[in-house]
Amino acid sequence: DTGVSQDPRHKITKRGQNVTFRCDPISEHNRLYWYRQTLGQGPEFLTYFQNEAQLEKSRLLSDRFSAERPKGSFSTLEIQRTEQGDSAMYLCASSKWTGIGNQPQHFGDGTRLSIL
Amino acid sequence: EDQVTQSPEALRLQEGESSSLNCSYTVSGLRGLFWYRQDPGKGPEFLFTLYSAGEEKEKERLKATLTKKESFLHITAPKPEDSATYLCAVQGETSGSRLTFGEGTQLTVNP
Numbered sequence: 001d002t003g004v005s006q007d008p009r010h011k012i013t014k015r016g017q018n019v020t021f022r023c024d025p026i027s028e029h030n031r032l033y034w035y036r037q038t039l040g041q042g043p044e045f046l047t048y049f050q051n052e053a054q055l056e057k058s059r060l061l062s063d064r065f066s067a068e069r070p071k072g073s074f075s076t077l078e079i080q081r082t083e084q085g086d087s088a089m090y091l092c093a094s095s096k097w098t099g100i101g102n103q104p105q106h107f108g109d110g111t112r113l114s115i116l
Numbered sequence: 117e118d119q120v121t122q123s124p125e126a127l128r129l130q131e132g133e134s135s136s137l138n139c140s141y142t143v144s145g146l147r148g149l150f151w152y153r154q155d156p157g158k159g160p161e162f163l164f165t166l167y168s169a170g171e172e173k174e175k176e177r178l179k180a181t182l183t184k185k186e187s188f189l190h191i192t193a194p195k196p197e198d199s200a201t202y203l204c205a206v207q208g209e210t211s212g213s214r215l216t217f218g219e220g221t222q223l224t225v226n227p
Contacts, residue, residue, distance in 0.1 A: 004159070031213065042120075042203050042217030043160065056212045091159050095213075102148040102167075102207055105215060107159035 002026070004108035006092050012114045013082060020078045021111045025094030032075050033093040033105055034067055036060065043091055043107075049075060050097060079113075087115045118143045118208045122218035129194055129225050137189040137202055137221045145209030149187050151180050152203040154220070160203055194225045 005024040013019050025032045031050050035043035046065070047057045051072035061067075064083075069075040079086055089112050093105040119142040129135055141149065148167055152160035164173040166182040173180045177198065179190040189202055201222045205215040 033213070033215075035215075040219065042205070042219050043215070045214040045216070048213055056214065058214070093159075097213075102165065104150060104162045104165050106162055107152075109157070109159045112157075 004092055004094050004106055006090075006108040006111050008111055009109065010112045010114070012116065014116050015082055015084060017082055018078065018080045019082060019113065020076050021090055021092075021113075023075045023077070023092030023108060025074070025092070026096075026106060029094035029096045029106075030072070031095045031097045031105075032069055033095075034075070034077050035091040035093065035107075037089045037091055037110070038087075046077075082113075082115050084115050087113055089113075118206050118211050118216040120204055120206055120216055120218035122202075122204050122221050124221060125219070126222045127224070129191075129223070131195055131225055131227050132193050134190070134192045134194070136191070137223070139187040139189070139204030139218055140185060141187070141204070141206045143206045143208035143211075143216075147207045147209055149182055150205045150207070150215060151187070151189055152205065154201045154203055163202075191223070194223075196225045196227050199223055199225045 033048040034046040037043040049069040064080045089110040091110045093107045095103045095105045121140045123138045151163040154160045164180040169184045201220040203220045205217040
């Protein structure tokens with residue numbers, strides 16, 4: 001049983017460049033979430049999908065951020081014109097929504113973004 | 117707006133010395149309270165879900181409890197491998213599927 005997979009694990013880029021991260025959820029999970037975590041803080045919600053539909057976006061998700069889940073499987077998170085403040089760990093999580101109860105979200109090991 | 121406060125920020129224990137971590141929360145209609153463990157450089161690992169006051173869950177040396185205002189994670193006779201950051205998160209009725217996390221408690225267990 002494979003878990004949530006994120007790629008790359010680390011990304012170093014210069015300020016102003018665009019970056020894209022990929023997340024592959026647990027195969028039978030229909031919900032996929034993106035969070036951002038800075039050092040010493042808990043994860044902060046960014047957005048989530050049910051299948052291919054993006055159902056909610058946080059105020060933290062500026063117009064430089066865009067997320068897609070085109071076929072309801074993997075997802076990508078793109079950050080355009082990166083800024084120093086974008087340096088963080090970007091975490092992806094997935095869960096199975098059955099319409100009953102709240103299934104736990106299972107996280108990947110994240111992509112650590114460093115802006116030079 | 118959902119809020120979670122965890123205490124203490126950091127805790128050092130000797131192996132075998134039992135203790136508790138606290139998670140205080142404010143939420144408009146609790147749909148679930150979640151405990152995660154996070155090791156350095158890794159993503160959070162799911163431990164427990166609690167849904168209603170009075171509920172308890174156990175797993176090895178860990179036991180989570182829930183009241184209407186807070187949750188405790190009790191660690192009995194901890195071992196060095198229990199060292200990690202423990203995160204608490206809530207999901208409220210008005211917050212959709214998002215989890216709101218606390219800042220975590222960094223636990224160190226010395227041999």
